[in-house]
Amino acid sequence: MSEVILQVENLVKTYGSFCAVGGISFAVPRGKVVGLLGPNGAGKTTTIQMLLGVTLKNGGTIHYFGKDFSRHRHYCLQRINFTYAFNTLLERISVWDNLVVFAGLYGIGKPRKKILELANHLEIIDLLPEKYQNLSTGQKTRVNLVKSLLNDPELVLMDEPTASLDPDIADKTLSLIEALRKARNLAILYTSHNMDEITRICDEVIFLDHGTIVAHDTPGNLTKRIATTQLRLTFDDHQKGIDDYLKSHPYRYTFLDNHVVLIDVEENLIPKLLFGINTIDVCILHIEIKKPTLEDVFLQIARGGKNVIL
Amino acid sequence: MSFCRIKSVLLQELRITYSTVGIIMDVFGLSLVSLLLFGFLSLYLTGTQHALAAQFLLLGMLLWDIVRIIQYSVSMGSLWNIWARNLSNMFIAPLYVSEFFLAHLLSGIGKAILVFTLDSVIAMLVFHFNIYQLGAVNLLLFFLNLSIFAFVIGIAILGLIFRYGIGIQAFAWALIPILQPLTAALFPVKVLPTPLQAIAYLFPCTYVFEAARYSLSHGGSDWHSISTAFFMNLFYLFLSTLFFMIMFRNAKNTGQFARNEL
Numbered sequence: 001m002s003e004v005i006l007q008v009e010n011l012v013k014t015y016g017s018f019c020a021v022g023g024i025s026f027a028v029p030r031g032k033v034v035g036l037l038g039p040n041g042a043g044k045t046t047t048i049q050m051l052l053g054v055t056l057k058n059g060g061t062i063h064y065f066g067k068d069f070s071r072h073r074h075y076c077l078q079r080i081n082f083t084y085a086f087n088t089l090l091e092r093i094s095v096w097d098n099l100v101v102f103a104g105l106y107g108i109g110k111p112r113k114k115i116l117e118l119a120n121h122l123e124i125i126d127l128l129p130e131k132y133q134n135l136s137t138g139q140k141t142r143v144n145l146v147k148s149l150l151n152d153p154e155l156v157l158m159d160e161p162t163a164s165l166d167p168d169i170a171d172k173t174l175s176l177i178e179a180l181r182k183a184r185n186l187a188i189l190y191t192s193h194n195m196d197e198i199t200r201i202c203d204e205v206i207f208l209d210h211g212t213i214v215a216h217d218t219p220g221n222l223t224k225r226i227a228t229t230q231l232r233l234t235f236d237d238h239q240k241g242i243d244d245y246l247k248s249h250p251y252r253y254t255f256l257d258n259h260v261v262l263i264d265v266e267e268n269l270i271p272k273l274l275f276g277i278n279t280i281d282v283c284i285l286h287i288e289i290k291k292p293t294l295e296d297v298f299l300q301i302a303r304g305g306k307n308v309i310l
Numbered sequence: 311m312s313f314c315r316i317k318s319v320l321l322q323e324l325r326i327t328y329s330t331v332g333i334i335m336d337v338f339g340l341s342l343v344s345l346l347l348f349g350f351l352s353l354y355l356t357g358t359q360h361a362l363a364a365q366f367l368l369l370g371m372l373l374w375d376i377v378r379i380i381q382y383s384v385s386m387g388s389l390w391n392i393w394a395r396n397l398s399n400m401f402i403a404p405l406y407v408s409e410f411f412l413a414h415l416l417s418g419i420g421k422a423i424l425v426f427t428l429d430s431v432i433a434m435l436v437f438h439f440n441i442y443q444l445g446a447v448n449l450l451l452f453f454l455n456l457s458i459f460a461f462v463i464g465i466a467i468l469g470l471i472f473r474y475g476i477g478i479q480a481f482a483w484a485l486i487p488i489l490q491p492l493t494a495a496l497f498p499v500k501v502l503p504t505p506l507q508a509i510a511y512l513f514p515c516t517y518v519f520e521a522a523r524y525s526l527s528h529g530g531s532d533w534h535s536i537s538t539a540f541f542m543n544l545f546y547l548f549l550s551t552l553f554f555m556i557m558f559r560n561a562k563n564t565g566q567f568a569r570n571e572l
Binding site: 052053073078100 | 402
């Protein structure tokens, strides 16, 4: 079992009678990426803000490296960092000056060496003399990543780090994060609305809804919680025959048009279903099996779906 | 307190000042324009029966700029970071609020010394007014008192902005001009109507301006006014710090501190 870097117990945040975060508990072990997912208003950002100390909690505890964050705030902040797509550095000064300021705030001994090393690694050497405001969104993301690694953090909280990036830059950024995580055995708490990203990068996923954890598992296990697979059949002109067959069985189905039907079916029942349809003299032209993804889990949870086994 | 962190905030402040025309105009340009305005007015008045009033004008203007520049520096240093959505970045680094404010106070003092020196030399050469005739001790005590007062106002305004959001950011630059007539910076307190005199004496810097005018017209030091200003400043510094801490805590409790950058 890896050392736990961040331990959250029963964390609560209320605004008057509104409960934004209602007693959540989780841990982030060293070297692991834990994703924090949930629809808008689920409590992700509030949780991150409390973990960083910019919003005060009403209850529960936050421990970094075994130390209580509220009592050892500066000790903890020295060993963690944060990057957020919509937090920027000072626009009017150069990238270099911004990074020197943060190197100083973290008490980096040889700031020049450290900045150059990271800038080289994240390929922003050419950007160092530029004013931050002149950078593209992708360049700003990489600069923000450099800032978040200046103090050699053991945990980085990443709040939608690839938001507003085009797919190519987002993919490169993700590769970079994966490489950094591997090279530094970095723990990451990661929020995103991009399910493919979460599936790719996270070891564990926590689903938040209305301030509570509704699911906490690996991405693979979470998708298994959706009981049914979706089968898309394209067939010849026998819609009525298929309709009659499906009506006589406990499947949920929808005809997209006269030749295409979507059927929700448990994966192990697909052969039986296909065999059954075959017996009613229907010619199946195309079969497409869509296995549940994390996005399906997300949508089911966000819409209060009954198909997710929580 | 870490010298390294204070130095970093100072570096940031220096770079913003250096690269922002608006700050250069607010700090240096406005001071120069005010000096020219009051300088020529004083030249005009010197030829009349109001020669002393002319000197009071220049004296008040030079001293008032210390308050204006330091308060501006303390309040605006945070606002530049809020506008850039960088303030929470600063506070999720291991930076103490006291270090952040001390750096902005030092920056304000540095700018105020620079502007004061430049303006006083111009006043001496162009308008024949030598503020150094007040004496080094007097000037140092005036500077100290005015700096504390500016800091008190600066952090109180920031407390309000942190708590209630940048919708009230105009306080950062619009409140201090309101205090200028109320603290009788440019004229003796007795000129004010009686109810306003009572209000004027609630402000420590009123005593500083009275003491400065006393030194200019009589020579020596008005120790009573200087010490009154100092002890009032200490009291207000305590209140203002407490007020800021309560506002800052409330801002973090209500989530407003984080929302300021959304």
